[in-house]
Amino acid sequence: xxxxxxxxxxxxxxxxxxxxxxxxxxxxxxxxxxxxxxxxxxxxxxxxxxxxxxxxxxxxxxxxxxxxxxxxxxxxxxxxxxxxxxxxxxxxxxxxxxxxxxxxxxxxxxxxxxxxxxxxxxxxxxxxxxxxxxxxxxxxxxxxxxxxxxxxxxxxxxxxxxxxxxxxxxxxxxxxxxxxxxxxxxxxxxxxxxxxxxxxxxxxxxxxxxxxxxxxxxxxxxxxxxxxxxxxxxxxxxxxxxxxxxxx
Amino acid sequence: xxxxxxxxxxxxxxxxxxxxxxxxxxxxxxxxxxxxxxxxxxxxxxxxxxxxxxxxxxxxxxxxx
Numbered sequence: 001x002x003x004x005x006x007x008x009x010x011x012x013x014x015x016x017x018x019x020x021x022x023x024x025x026x027x028x029x030x031x032x033x034x035x036x037x038x039x040x041x042x043x044x045x046x047x048x049x050x051x052x053x054x055x056x057x058x059x060x061x062x063x064x065x066x067x068x069x070x071x072x073x074x075x076x077x078x079x080x081x082x083x084x085x086x087x088x089x090x091x092x093x094x095x096x097x098x099x100x101x102x103x104x105x106x107x108x109x110x111x112x113x114x115x116x117x118x119x120x121x122x123x124x125x126x127x128x129x130x131x132x133x134x135x136x137x138x139x140x141x142x143x144x145x146x147x148x149x150x151x152x153x154x155x156x157x158x159x160x161x162x163x164x165x166x167x168x169x170x171x172x173x174x175x176x177x178x179x180x181x182x183x184x185x186x187x188x189x190x191x192x193x194x195x196x197x198x199x200x201x202x203x204x205x206x207x208x209x210x211x212x213x214x215x216x217x218x219x220x221x222x223x224x225x226x227x228x229x230x231x232x233x234x235x236x237x238x239x240x241x242x243x244x245x246x247x248x
Numbered sequence: 249x250x251x252x253x254x255x256x257x258x259x260x261x262x263x264x265x266x267x268x269x270x271x272x273x274x275x276x277x278x279x280x281x282x283x284x285x286x287x288x289x290x291x292x293x294x295x296x297x298x299x300x301x302x303x304x305x306x307x308x309x310x311x312x313x
Contacts, residue, residue, distance in 0.1 A: 052261030056270045102277050110270040117266050226289055242296045
């Protein structure tokens with residue numbers, strides 16, 4: 001039985017697949033969020049240096065990781081859409097951008113509120129902070145460029161260019177703390193050495209990372225379905241859906 | 249259990265403004281994003297509703313059908 005890899009690259013079949021997956025990811029996101037917040041506030045101890053302010057880490061780090069990860073995924077699908085001229089890939093890239101921009105804003109906002117008590121300033125032109133701010137502008141640039149072009153297919157191509165050019169910013173953000181002498185602290189969690197964090201703090205943070213991942217999948221799939229309906233409204237299968245009144 | 253009472257929890261060791269300022273804005277962003285998607289979905293249905301009615305009106309008044 002040959003697997004038809006391209007079955008779900010058609011908007012119609014992806015639409016129903018995504019519809020089935022959204023509730024699953026939503027429920028997991030809610031459970032992990034509750035668990036992460038519980039561990040973060042009631043299990044993880046007070047930090048000897050930062051007191052309670054460090055608890056911002058449970059949203060700052062997940063948001064920052066998601067902002068970088070979602071941009072790479074967006075650039076990947078935008079690239080695939082550009083290379084293979086596949087509509088659904090470009091739709092998926094457009095669906096990712098708002099969620100990525102939101103996480104970037106949250107990372108900047110929570111970082112700033114963490115920096116004020118700990119560094120004594122809301123903002124500093126530090127390599128890590130500045131490259132993350134550039135990431136926010138890239139997301140906004142991607143979304144506004146696509147909104148400025150009427151024909152969706154041309155908007156996809158233009159968006160793909162800005163997404164692919166902007167990918168270079170992601171390693172810059174990640175390695176900024178090593179390349180430059182930044183105020184922002186270095187990586188306490190990395191793949192090649194043991195994390196330098198208390199286990200319960202690390203556990204709370206990682207649970208929140210997975211919760212934000214599940215949340216992103218659910219929200220992005222939902223937005224993809226809406227984009228599919230918006231763009232495929234001329235097709236028979238969407239008209240069929242609409243007659244049945246199940247445009248959900 | 250880190251907190252002995254509610255007010256201690258909200259004061260967050262004196263950093264309440266920063267911690268709850270972060271969590272509060274994050275909550276607003278998340279809820280906002282979900283509402284935006286629901287709103288985009290509702291305008292889509294309204295659009296369909298319109299095109300559906302237009303189609304229906306056209307067909308009902310056609311003399312040839």
